[in-house]
Amino acid sequence: MKNPLDTLWGTVISGLVLTFVLFYIVKFAMQ
Amino acid sequence: MEFLQLGIGRWLHVVAGVMWIGLLYYFNFVQVPALAAAAKDNTGAGITKHVAPRALFWFRWGAVATWVFGAVILGQHFLEAFLFLKPAYYPIGVGAWLGTIMFFNVWVLIWPNQKKILGMVQASDEEKAKSRRIAFLASRTNTMLSIPLLFFMTASGGLFRTAVWG
Numbered sequence: 449m450k451n452p453l454d455t456l457w458g459t460v461i462s463g464l465v466l467t468f469v470l471f472y473i474v475k476f477a478m479q
Numbered sequence: 480m481e482f483l484q485l486g487i488g489r490w491l492h493v494v495a496g497v498m499w500i501g502l503l504y505y506f507n508f509v510q511v512p513a514l515a516a517a518a519k520d521n522t523g524a525g526i527t528k529h530v531a532p533r534a535l536f537w538f539r540w541g542a543v544a545t546w547v548f549g550a551v552i553l554g555q556h557f558l559e560a561f562l563f564l565k566p567a568y569y570p571i572g573v574g575a576w577l578g579t580i581m582f583f584n585v586w587v588l589i590w591p592n593q594k595k596i597l598g599m600v601q602a603s604d605e606e607k608a609k610s611r612r613i614a615f616l617a618s619r620t621n622t623m624l625s626i627p628l629l630f631f632m633t634a635s636g637g638l639f640r641t642a643v644w645g
Binding site: 451453454456459460462463464466467470471474475477478 | 507508566567569570573616619620622623624625626627630631634639
């Protein structure tokens, strides 16, 4: 599989996915 | 004291952060594609000689200033944020950890390898090729991490505060 960080779009999409994942982890932990 | 810590401290944190992340985006969105294009007609020497060293100077010291002023803002709550001791500090704790990982990448992975790539430190062609890959991936990792970083920096004062205190 190609490393998503090799392309700018792969990097940005990875960052967005990570944002959503961390957001829901923190939101769940705060409840 | 609070004005210095939360007013001036936050202002300088944002100024330094714009410098750091602005140059990170410059490297990833402008310089890397520009050097790839310049390699085709051999016109990249000016960028690597005159632009990259200056950009890297402000980039790495911007990272230092951003981290230091971030720590100043956290102040007495530094450990509560970093060790996730209180739920209210979870969002900024995540932001602080992302910023710290990025700071580590700048000083431990990007800068030492860039010195080899730019010829500031002696390195063989093989070492340079390896350094190029490490610095590239560390820089791309920081670009990826900057997206949740900026979310948690801004959301900790907005979205999450509303979620916790209404």
